[in-house]
Amino acid sequence: xxxxxxEGQDVGTPEADGRQQVxxxxxxxxxxxxxxxxxxxxxxxxxxxxNHYRANVVVGKDITTTAVVHSYFLVAxxxxxxxxxTPTITRQYP
Numbered sequence: 016x017x018x019x020x021x022e023g024q025d026v027g028t029p030e031a032d033g034r035q036q037v038x039x040x041x042x043x044x045x046x047x048x049x050x051x052x053x054x055x056x057x058x059x060x061x062x063x064x065x066n067h068y069r070a071n072v073v074v075g076k077d078i079t080t081t082a083v084v085h086s087y088f089l090v091a092x093x094x095x096x097x098x099x100x101t102p103t104i105t106r107q108y109p
Contacts, residue, residue: 050108
């Protein structure tokens with residue numbers, strides 16, 4: 016597998032691995048609080064600025080039918096624990 020380095024992005028460094036772990040932890044917490052929607056394609060977590068993130072929950076049968084069904088503005092601590100969510104994440108699915 017080949018890594019592509021983009022300007023301003025560290026690839027394969029401990030810092031980059033740590034960021035990926037934080038993003039993955041945030042995504043898991045969103046699904047834990049929300050529940051898992053049918054036809055889940057993924058939770059996309061994007062860092063905005065220090066400790067602030069946007070999380071989009073994407074569903075769809077295939078790539079042509081995907082849609083963002085939930086979107087949250089999050090504040091998380093350095094370990095990726097969600098501190099606040101706007102709107103509040105409420106259980107929607109079993």
